Amino acid sequence: MFEKKLIIVLCHISPPYFVMLMKELKEVILMAEKWDVVIIGGGLAGYVAANILCEKTNLSVLLLESRRKTGGRAITEKRNGTFFNLGPHALYKEGNAKPVLEELGIKLSGNPPGTSGILLEGATVYEAPFSPAGILKTTFLSWRERIEWARVVMKLNNTDPQTLAHQPFKQWGEQTTDSFKVRSLLYVLGRLATYCHAPEKASAKVMVNHMKLAMGGTIYLDGGWQTIIDQLHNRAVVSRVQVRTRNVVRKINANAVNGCFQVVLADGSEIIGKQVLYTGSPNELVSILDHTDANSALSFFREMKPVRAATLDIALKRLPQPARLFAMGIDEPFYYSVHSAYAKLSESGQNTVLHVLKYLREEESGPGEGIQDELHKFLERIQPEWEHQLIEKRCLPRIIVNQRLPMAEDEKRLELAEKIIPGLFIAGDWASPDLILSEAAVSSAKKVALQMIQNE
Numbered sequence: 425m426f427e428k429k430l431i432i433v434l435c436h437i438s439p440p441y442f443v444m445l446m447k448e449l450k451e452v453i454l455m456a457e458k459w460d461v462v463i464i465g466g467g468l469a470g471y472v473a474a475n476i477l478c479e480k481t482n483l484s485v486l487l488l489e490s491r492r493k494t495g496g497r498a499i500t501e502k503r504n505g506t507f508f509n510l511g512p513h514a515l516y517k518e519g520n521a522k523p524v525l526e527e528l529g530i531k532l533s534g535n536p537p538g539t540s541g542i543l544l545e546g547a548t549v550y551e552a553p554f555s556p557a558g559i560l561k562t563t564f565l566s567w568r569e570r571i572e573w574a575r576v577v578m579k580l581n582n583t584d585p586q587t588l589a590h591q592p593f594k595q596w597g598e599q600t601t602d603s604f605k606v607r608s609l610l611y612v613l614g615r616l617a618t619y620c621h622a623p624e625k626a627s628a629k630v631m632v633n634h635m636k637l638a639m640g641g642t643i644y645l646d647g648g649w650q651t652i653i654d655q656l657h658n659r660a661v662v663s664r665v666q667v668r669t670r671n672v673v674r675k676i677n678a679n680a681v682n683g684c685f686q687v688v689l690a691d692g693s694e695i696i697g698k699q700v701l702y703t704g705s706p707n708e709l710v711s712i713l714d715h716t717d718a719n720s721a722l723s724f725f726r727e728m729k730p731v732r733a734a735t736l737d738i739a740l741k742r743l744p745q746p747a748r749l750f751a752m753g754i755d756e757p758f759y760y761s762v763h764s765a766y767a768k769l770s771e772s773g774q775n776t777v778l779h780v781l782k783y784l785r786e787e788e789s790g791p792g793e794g795i796q797d798e799l800h801k802f803l804e805r806i807q808p809e810w811e812h813q814l815i816e817k818r819c820l821p822r823i824i825v826n827q828r829l830p831m832a833e834d835e836k837r838l839e840l841a842e843k844i845i846p847g848l849f850i851a852g853d854w855a856s857p858d859l860i861l862s863e864a865a866v867s868s869a870k871k872v873a874l875q876m877i878q879n880e
């Protein structure tokens with residue numbers, strides 16, 4: 425109706441006035457789509473950067489998210505009155521992400537999980553030696569091995585991860601201890617802290633960095649990680665960030681318009697940004713970036729492999745074995761933890777929410793057939809007849825936990841990428857040379873937001 429009236433009005437305008445009017449309209453449209461900063465991706469990294477930019481400056485900020493909902497991998501799904509994160513999520517108590525979020529005024533309510541638990545090797549169950557009491561009680565290690573394990577843990581705590589650059593984790597493990605069992609515990613702790621199940625490839629620097637953080641404790645969050653996203657979103661919107669969902673970016677054209685970036689969406693529309701922050705995946709960045717020189721330099725991003733896992737998220741009426749709250753496989757790469765024992769994860773506060781996870785190797789990134797059975801069987805060993813108590817379950821057979829399996833040689837490449845196109849920034853869980861997971865997502869977002877402010 426409006427369009428019809430507009431056409432009738434335009435038909436009655438004389439040609440010179442029509443040309444002038446169209447020019448003005450074009451200006452208005454272009455102005456509306458010109459932004460100081462365009463952020464691609466509404467996950468943790470995108471939102472943290474948006475919050476910092478708006479808190480410290482008057483820059484106009486547009487955040488584009490391809491999905492129906494923002495949050496990325498930090499979303500929490502509400503099912504049958506219970507809150508499911510996308511698999512188990514724990515925030516490091518002594519990491520880099522927590523202080524950045526707190527500086528932004530984000531309330532992080534929840535509790536640290538206990539340090540006791542069990543280890544499974546085949547059908548045998550051992551006490552996990554992840555606390556002084558656990559070391560004393562465990563029968564997994566002989567007395568000699570317990571002393572060796574305590575020595576290795578102390579060494580880990582005193583190691584400066586920067587001294588381990590260019591070294592794979594396995595090599596460091598072999599240099600650190602001759603004991604096969606102690607090494608297998610190191611790999612269990614490494615998986616727990618990083619989700620990486622590739623000791624022969626993963627960077628010792630990143631693994632040890634995260635293992636040290638994990639030993640400082642974690643927090644399971646009440647209501648799930650969605651509570652972080654919701655607070656970041658509300659603060660961003662109040663600070664004038666414009667958030668648009670269902671906006672898939674198909675192309676970033678560097679230096680297209682007066683030194684600015686042209687961001688092209690899936691529907692063909694174009695947005696101009698003076699600076700652009702990309703927070704999607706390294707692979708996608710290479711394919712959507714339109715810049716000949718950068719494309720060849722960034723082609724190594726295509727080689728980056730994600731860290732994947734299979735998760736089984738479960739809500740039960742009650743636990744058949746209430747004392748079993750945490751378990752790890754030794755010979756098989758499995759994780760189990762009851763998150764609702766430490767965080768409120770159901771509306772009533774009565775339901776049990778637990779996560780089972782299998783750490784996947786790169787070569788296991790196939791269709792995931794039979795994986796759900798494997799997860800069920802592992803849970804059955806810890807909580808026999810759990811299915812009789814079932815309220816809700818969800819299996820994610822090969823979810824990306826981190827966009828980059830951190831390799832020793834990545835560091836230089838990431839530094840190089842930072843400087844390739846002035847005005848184009850990257851952040852996310854793959855964009856930090858020293859960290860992965862939310863630690864990298866949040867700290868890289870803070871770093872680039874401050875650089876963008878300096879650029880202005």
Ligand SMILES: Cc1cc2nc3c(=O)[nH]c(=O)nc-3n(C[C@H](O)[C@H](O)[C@H](O)COP(=O)(O)OP(=O)(O)OC[C@H]3O[C@@H](n4cnc5c(N)ncnc54)[C@H](O)[C@@H]3O)c2cc1C
Nearest residue numbers: 465467468469490496497511513514673704852853861862
């Ligand atoms: C099973 C599992 C367990 C985990 N456990 C932990 C844990 O215990 N501790 C921890 O610290 N971290 C954990 N993580 C990792 C953590 O969730 C992520 O590192 C973090 O959420 C990543 O945030 P991000 O912003 O970098 O990326 P994402 O959350 O992936 O956000 C990127 C966003 O960009 C959007 N996007 C991509 N391309 C485009 C495009 N072309 N146009 C528009 N939008 C686009 C995506 O839709 C997405 O919303 C876990 C993850 C999983 C899956």
